[in-house]
Amino acid sequence: MNKNDIFLVLIIIVIAFVSLFFLINKEEGTEVVAYYEDKKVLTVPLEVDNKYIINGYLGEVQIEIKNNRVRVLEENSPRHLCSNQGWISKSYESIICLPNKVIINIENNSELDAIVK
């Protein structure tokens, strides 16, 4: 490792923290929005515990909402990355099932937030 490598590492750390600061807003999300490709296929409140099924590219993707959190319960994908990811609850978090082309976001449904974002 030379001086330039260490300089590179420092730049990366700075960029990572600055972008984290911008990406993470502390707003609590209010609704769960699921997308298939770029189409909204499901919009449900985060407060109501329930299970839903989304039709993904490789089959059904089952999601569960419980205690203001959401997770993917079952899906058909080679490595099950999105069901292994577990629960998400913050508005900047999302579960992305790439093989199924399904994205689950937590969003805030107030008009103002939509403009700010």
Added chain:
Amino acid sequence: MELRKTTRLSMLLAISIILNLLENLFPFFNGMIPGLKLGLANIVVLFVLYHFSIKEALLISILRVFLMGFISIGIFSITFWFSLGGALLSILMMYLAKKITSLSIIGVSIIGSISHSFGQILIAIIILNQTAMLYYLPWLLLFSIPTGIMVGLFSQILVKHFENS
């Protein structure tokens, strides 16, 4: 291509596939951040880039992605395009880093690790038309430091070892 080189490159290709398969079998960071991995196959790519040239590195990488497509991830599946996007962008960036900066092989390895993530996220944005995965970027950037250094150290040892052959 002379026989000696062909044989070596074939063996290196086989090694990169084994490293790839091993990594998929034992996902180190499972459940933390999707897509996060050590990038062991990059040891081979870096070695080829330094020991041979970018042509051979591209050849090995593209063949690896296609063979992985046949073996496990599914040819022309979504994951396939991710792997291809990540692999191509990382080789290009590592080549440029090696050529125009004074970074050591470790710095070049970190560049490779970062651009692999970037390439994959770029493909995700193109395919899904969604920018949600940008949220993973800061974490991937941070993790690229230890994984990049580790991969770089291994490659450095290999390049030194085979310097005179």
